[in-house]
Amino acid sequence: MADAPVLPSTGYVYVADVGTAIPALPIADPKAPGATWVSVGNTSLENGISRETDGDEPAVLGSWQNPSLKTTRPTKTRSLTINLLDFTVDAYALYYGGGVIVGPDGVTPALPEDTVKAFQIPAVSVPQEKALLIIAVDGEYQVVEHYGKASLTGGDAIEYDPAALAEIPVVATMLSADGTDYTGTISERLNYVA
DSSP: OOOOOOOOOOOEEEEEHHHHHOOOOSOOHHHHOTTOOOOOOOBBBBSEEEEEEEEEOOOEEESSSOEEEEEEEOEEEEEEEEOOOOOOOHHHHHTTTTTTEOOTTTSBBOOTSSSOOOEESSOOOEEEEEEEEEEEEEEEEEEEEEEEEEEEEEEOOOOOOOOOOOOOOEEEEOOOOOTTSSSSSSOEOOOOOO
8 A cells, every 4th residue: 555644734625516527636726726616715723624424334134045145235425514714605605505695784685896795594594505625735745525516504503612713514415416426536645746
């Protein structure tokens, strides 16, 4: 096996329209992976990206003649939690599931020239479907994760703790994009600095 440990000292998280392709690897500038990718902003240093897998465990099925004849392949659902630190209308849309961005009066939809914006929290949340790109950087190396279709919505509660940066926990559930039989792509550790 290769010697390829990763200590992700920095990282970047981006969203784009569902089906947006992974940029060519390695990504020359993790801060600018392409015009179609929009940064989610700052993410928590204290609470890194955490992963969860839900689903049944494989079961061994057997016969009288062979007690270990076959193993089942149950469906697994994979998700990850990203703790956003920037309190923006875009972050609220991911957490609250849709909603309307309004201008300074808090009612009228925002105009492009509005410098003050607010967010109307929807009565019924609708998870936001996006493509997701995560770039973990370790000095001259990077590991890139790409999910062509992810369903994003709020996770745990937002807390205002005077001793820590407030976080907006967003859960991304990985989905198969139309016409694919996989939910994502992850690179090996890549050297991207010449």
